[in-house]
Amino acid sequence: MRTRKTHQTELVMQAVHALDHPTASNVLDAVHELDPSVSRATVFRVLAEAAESGEVQRLVLAGSSDCFDITLCKHAHMVCSRCGAISDVDVPDTSALQRDAVGVKGGRIDACHVQFFGLCPECNRGEPHQNQ
Amino acid sequence: MRTRKTHQTELVMQAVHALDHPTASNVLDAVHELDPSVSRATVFRVLAEAAESGEVQRLVLAGSSDCFDITLCKHAHMVCSRCGAISDVDVPDTSALQRDAVGVKGGRIDACHVQFFGLCPECNRGEPHQNQ
DNA sequence: GCTATAATTAAGACATAGTCTTATTAAGGA
DNA sequence: TCCTTAATAAGACTATGTCTTAATTATAGC
Secondary structure (H helix, E strand, C coil), rough: CCCCCCEEEEEEEHHHHHHHCCEEEHHHHHHHHHCCCHHHHHHHHHHHHHHHHHEEEEECCCCCCCCCEECCCCCEEEEECCCCCEEEEEECCCHHHHHCECCCCCCCEEEEEEEEEECCCHHHHHCCCCCC | CCCCCCCCHHHHHHHHHHHHCEEEEEEEEHHHHCCCCCCHHHHHHHHHHHHHHCEEEEEECCCCCCCECCCCCCCCCECCCCCCCCCEEECCCCHHHHHHHHCCCCCEEEEEEEEEEEECHHHHHHCCCCCC
């Protein structure tokens, strides 16, 4: 369990809050702008621990590397097909989906993961491509 | 475009058909049992080309490495939380989900990816753990 | 403020997935 | 059989993520 308050942890958590659905690498870049001496392993570890403790949410997405979300309540995400940006999406009902799903007989379905693909507001407006 | 019929391509395609939702590494292992001289790059390339041409379907899943599916019709998948096995799942209706989803204003939702987590028949029966 | 101790870190090795380059091999038409 | 060129083997390379280890440092107790 994290007990000591360190310079590095503060920088990482600040970055997660400042950025929108950042990957570990995004956080690393932001942290390095303030302090290039912080190691890659520390950023990955601090993020993993924060996700483990429930302080942030780790988003495991199809086709993207893991992102971190400070919004803890359950919601779905859209991945921009053009720039890769992650946007929040509210889905009214996914339980119906799970109920109606027909799996292999003998198997058991526990959870349902819904993810959308599309264009983020910027890319939809035809604005210059901005990769995360 | 693939024009020549080679030993390596035959082995790879045979393996994809023999295995159930294999990853590229699964295919590599199977191919290596018959011919250890086939290179890793060849297996990845042949699979990528087969997916590109529509001969097989590349499954890009959350939390798993890409798998290859010989079933071309659209369906969802369940990832076994215990052993990682992929099972096919039929979902009656996902268009409703996309219609009802509320994204960021200005953005556009184009596609919907549904993935389930649960236990495959073997793991649900409490049979010995078998990792892919 | 000083010291001891144990949590935290930096550095880099390691694992895995996937792509790319290049020299070599071999498929298949002439 | 010979040629052309598609396809391959080998391995470099990128990226994400984890793990190990020795060094650093936060903080509790004095």
